[in-house]
Amino acid sequence: MRMRRKPNLEPRLEKCAAVTVGNPEEYRGRWRESFGGFEAVHVELGCGKGRFTADVAASAPDVLLVAIERDPSALVMAMELALSRGLSNVRFILGDVNTLGEFFAPCEIGRLYLNFPDPWPKSRDAKLRLTAPNFLRRYASSLSMGGELQFKTDNTPLFDWSVEQFSAEGWELRGVTHDLHANGLVGILTGYEAKFVAQGQKINRLVAVKRESTKTLADGEVPRLRNASLCDARGYEESLETNAKKKEDRS
Numbered sequence: 156m157r158m159r160r161k162p163n164l165e166p167r168l169e170k171c172a173a174v175t176v177g178n179p180e181e182y183r184g185r186w187r188e189s190f191g192g193f194e195a196v197h198v199e200l201g202c203g204k205g206r207f208t209a210d211v212a213a214s215a216p217d218v219l220l221v222a223i224e225r226d227p228s229a230l231v232m233a234m235e236l237a238l239s240r241g242l243s244n245v246r247f248i249l250g251d252v253n254t255l256g257e258f259f260a261p262c263e264i265g266r267l268y269l270n271f272p273d274p275w276p277k278s279r280d281a282k283l284r285l286t287a288p289n290f291l292r293r294y295a296s297s298l299s300m301g302g303e304l305q306f307k308t309d310n311t312p313l314f315d316w317s318v319e320q321f322s323a324e325g326w327e328l329r330g331v332t333h334d335l336h337a338n339g340l341v342g343i344l345t346g347y348e349a350k351f352v353a354q355g356q357k358i359n360r361l362v363a364v365k366r367e368s369t370k371t372l373a374d375g376e377v378p379r380l381r382n383a384s385l386c387d388a389r390g391y392e393e394s395l396e397t398n399a400k401k402k403e404d405r406s
């Protein structure tokens with residue numbers, strides 16, 4: 156969901172110039188060297204207000220973390236947070252995940268983070284899900300061999316559907332779980348995740364590793380979507396029915 160436009164957005168964006176990359180195409184193939192000789196470059200897709208971005212950057216100062224976000228009102232908050240924490244290893248791109256390949260050279264990224272993307276539950280919107288094959292191939296093209304994509308979502312239907320897509324596209328899956336925090340909080344939480352956890356919702360997570368078998372954009376035409384329906388992919392309809400029944404019982 157797009158945020159309401161922030162007041163004074165333009166001047167606030169301008170004040171964040173030190174962490175903004177306005178011309179990301181110019182750094183294609185030389186991100187690590189251009190920003191101070193970092194060990195690796197990691198990219199967060201759809202960083203929102205940047206809680207996770209700031210905490211991850213603080214935890215790994217030798218890695219350059221580049222966050223991409225298309226909503227300027229969310230982005231400005233993420234950038235202000237990074238600046239307030241004095242982080243020197245994080246940069247932001249106002250842009251669309253769809254154009255990842257224009258910003259990064261093949262195999263340039265060591266790790267991708269994809270946290271709580273919009274689920275696009277209708278079948279006709281399946282291609283917009285950020286784990287649809289057309290996106291997975293973009294990610295694979297920009298990731299190094301053995302590089303990984305870490306994916307978290309509260310949405311179990313989307314998660315199960317995504318597991319199918321990753322597998323069919325030749326990624327190796329590790330640590331697939333429907334309840335990441337079953338035994339206490341694990342890892343760095345995102346803004347959305349913190350809210351869901353506080354509500355007692357379970358968090359799904361997986362790590363997808365790029366292997367020789369992983370399809371990239373170079374493999375040609377992206378296949379037709381396998382099973383676009385999230386409802387078919389898991390017991391979503393069932394959960395809707397259960398919720399409806401609970402409501403009925405209460406009234």
Ligand SMILES: C[S@@+](CC[C@H](N)C(=O)[O-])C[C@H]1O[C@@H](n2cnc3c(N)ncnc32)[C@H](O)[C@@H]1O
Pocket residue numbers: 156157200201202203204223224225226229250251252253270271272273345346347348
């Ligand atoms: C549900 S929010 C999650 C934010 C954050 N990752 C978190 O977990 O707190 C999804 C974010 O992804 C951004 N987004 C969605 N599609 C995008 C795209 N194609 N390119 C860049 N950002 C995108 C949205 O603007 C939004 O800020």
